[in-house]
Amino acid sequence: MKNARAQKYRWIYKVLALALIAFAIVAGFAIDRQQLTKDFGGESWRNIFFHVPMWYAMMVMFFYSCWQSMQFLNKGNLKSDGKAVNAAHAGILFGLLGLSTGILWARVTWVREIESGELQAWWAGDPKQNAALILVLIYLGYFLVRSSIAEPVRKAKVSAVLNVFGAAMIVPLLYIVPRVAAFSSHPGSGEEGILAALKSLDAGQRMIFYPSAAGFILLGIWLTELRSRIAEAGEKINDALANSTPS
Amino acid sequence: MRTKEILSLLYREFLLEWKQKYAFNGLLLYVVSMVFVLSLAFGGSIPPKTWNIIFWITMLFVAINAVAKSFMSENRGITLYLYSLASPFSIIVAKWIYNCLLMLAFGFITYILFLFFSPVETGNAGHYLLVVGLACPGFATALTLVSAIAASAENKATLLAILSFPLTIPLLLTAISAGRKAIENQPVSDSASLILFLLLFIVIIATVSFILFPFLWRE
Numbered sequence: 001m002k003n004a005r006a007q008k009y010r011w012i013y014k015v016l017a018l019a020l021i022a023f024a025i026v027a028g029f030a031i032d033r034q035q036l037t038k039d040f041g042g043e044s045w046r047n048i049f050f051h052v053p054m055w056y057a058m059m060v061m062f063f064y065s066c067w068q069s070m071q072f073l074n075k076g077n078l079k080s081d082g083k084a085v086n087a088a089h090a091g092i093l094f095g096l097l098g099l100s101t102g103i104l105w106a107r108v109t110w111v112r113e114i115e116s117g118e119l120q121a122w123w124a125g126d127p128k129q130n131a132a133l134i135l136v137l138i139y140l141g142y143f144l145v146r147s148s149i150a151e152p153v154r155k156a157k158v159s160a161v162l163n164v165f166g167a168a169m170i171v172p173l174l175y176i177v178p179r180v181a182a183f184s185s186h187p188g189s190g191e192e193g194i195l196a197a198l199k200s201l202d203a204g205q206r207m208i209f210y211p212s213a214a215g216f217i218l219l220g221i222w223l224t225e226l227r228s229r230i231a232e233a234g235e236k237i238n239d240a241l242a243n244s245t246p247s
Numbered sequence: 248m249r250t251k252e253i254l255s256l257l258y259r260e261f262l263l264e265w266k267q268k269y270a271f272n273g274l275l276l277y278v279v280s281m282v283f284v285l286s287l288a289f290g291g292s293i294p295p296k297t298w299n300i301i302f303w304i305t306m307l308f309v310a311i312n313a314v315a316k317s318f319m320s321e322n323r324g325i326t327l328y329l330y331s332l333a334s335p336f337s338i339i340v341a342k343w344i345y346n347c348l349l350m351l352a353f354g355f356i357t358y359i360l361f362l363f364f365s366p367v368e369t370g371n372a373g374h375y376l377l378v379v380g381l382a383c384p385g386f387a388t389a390l391t392l393v394s395a396i397a398a399s400a401e402n403k404a405t406l407l408a409i410l411s412f413p414l415t416i417p418l419l420l421t422a423i424s425a426g427r428k429a430i431e432n433q434p435v436s437d438s439a440s441l442i443l444f445l446l447l448f449i450v451i452i453a454t455v456s457f458i459l460f461p462f463l464w465r466e
Contacts (some may be wrong), residue, residue: 073462130416137413144409148400158399161459162410165392168455169414172448177417180444 014222020215024049027208040109047105048205049212054098055132057216059170061091061224062139066167069160081156084163086227088142090220095136102129128178128186135173138166252333256341274313278357281305286364298367299426302357303382307419309353310386314346315407317391318398330464339391339460343453346387354383370432378429378438381445382422388449389414392456395463414452421445 028049036045065087072080106124123129142162149155178186201209264271285301286293293301330338358379362369369375390411397407425441435442 073459130420134413134416138410141406141410141413145396145400145406148402148406150401154399157462158396161392161463162396164459165396165452165455168451172451173417176444176447177420180421180440 010225013218017215017218017222020211021219024053024208024212024215028212031204031208033205042108044105044108047101048201049208051098051101051105053209053213053216054094054101055174056213057220058091058094058098059174060217061087061094061220062167062170064224065091066164069163069167072156072160073164078152078156081160082228082231083224084160085146086224086231087220088139088163089227090223092136092139092143093223094216094220095132095139099129099132099136102132126178126186128174131173131177135166135170138169142166249334249337252337253341253344256333256337257344260341260345274309274353275356277312278305278309278353279360281308282357282360282364289365293365293367295367295370295430296427298361298365299430300423302361303419303423303426305357305361306354306379306383306386306422307415309357310350310383310390310415311407311411313349313353314387314390315394315397315411317342317346318394335461335464336457338464339395339457343388343391343456346391347384350383350387351380354379368430370430371435372429374429374433374435374438375426377435377442378422378425378445381442381449382418382425385418385422385445385449385452386415388452388456389418392452392460395460399463418445418448421448 028046031046033045037043039045065084068080068084068087071077072084103122103124106126106129107122110124110126142159145162146155146159149158282305285305289297355376358376361367393407393410393414397403397410400406421441421444425438425445428438428441
């Protein structure tokens with residue numbers, strides 16, 4: 001092992017990830033902002049410390065995955081492709097978590113206007129929410145492409161192309177569509193409504209928000225590493241089985 | 248040098264289309280019957296807002312039928328031989344230009360057919376045509392690379408549907424909201440941001456496709 005010493009200290013970032021998330025959970029629920037609680041008619045605003053960092057973690061994972069896919073396309077090393085898949089798995093997990101926390105948050109905060117009045121819906125139909133779902137669908141397509149091609153090199157190539165394509169769609173979908181195609185109720189998209197209060201966090205909130213984001217990103221790196229270790233172990237087992245059968 | 252290569256590939260696409268007329272005519276028949284059925288279903292008069300929405304959904308299906316097959320319908324052997332002569336960059340650019348032209352033609356044909364079978368107060372027709380002229384190449388751009396990706400996998404039809412919908416939804420939604428503004432006879436400046444978004448979308452996807460296609464091709 002050439003980086004055995006680096007391996008030795010790997011546990012630090014894992015502990016850090018857990019500590020940061022634990023801190024965010026405790027502090028996020030403990031912090032007292034009565035004005036926000038009054039505006040939101042409840043404590044749902046605390047979701048800002050979890051919902052948004054999950055999307056940040058997803059973006060970091062997807063961009064890292066895209067970077068690895070580009071590496072694979074340039075150099076043709078299947079290891080990079082493996083890293084890309086593992087990071088994409090972590091990314092899609094955070095994407096689904098971000099979607100579900102968003103769904104729950106929207107259900108208690110926004111009401112959907114329908115013809116006969118207002119409806120507390122599971123799907124708020126907010127443009128940013130729709131765009132996020134589209135993004136998640138693109139990445140689910142990525143996994144589908146992977147499972148529909150048997151030959152490893154071709155699978156890696158085609159899916160790497162789709163991965164880079166998907167990463168190129170992240171910024172247009174999450175930051176341009178909600179602003180242009182229709183106005184979203186998410187902060188920074190024109191018609192914030194109730195969430196405008198969360199557009200700029202005060203110093204105390206930021207002290208929780210950024211550690212939480214860092215914690216979720218580190219957790220994503222950990223998940224990626226775990227998946228790649230599982231994949232390595234699987235390969236070793238396969239090799240051992242292949243070597244033992246002839247005798 | 249590249250330009251010459253691209254032009255000759257483009258010429259080949261048109262020649263192929265001309266020789267196997269069923270592709271274009273089949274699509275034309277598809278559009279006519281779709282528009283006709285829609286006008287029958289609505290009983291002749293469609294409210295302008297609904298008109299706009301079904302126009303774009305029709306365009307989406309036309310795009311998927313027209314563009315998506317662009318990498319699938321060809322004889323693999325002949326294609327391989329021809330393409331060993333040209334660079335992958337020229338191939339994707341030629342395909343892209345051809346698909347854009349095809350979609351532009353079908354955009355205008357569908358527009359005229361819609362007006363023919365179910366006339367509607369189109370408000371600002373120039374504005375509407377501008378949106379058609381931008382969104383149709385947009386569909387073509389998004390679907391060209393998707394078609395190339397799907398063509399190299401095993402269950403092509405399923406993959407195509409799954410990959411193309413998320414990519415075309417942003418375009419479809421933008422086109423619908425810009426089209427609604429045109430139908431409501433609002434000035435072009437009102438949909439300037441939407442039109443800018445369509446342009447940006449085309450530029451991003453086209454650039455990414457041109458960069459990525461050579462990798463797909465090199466397998």
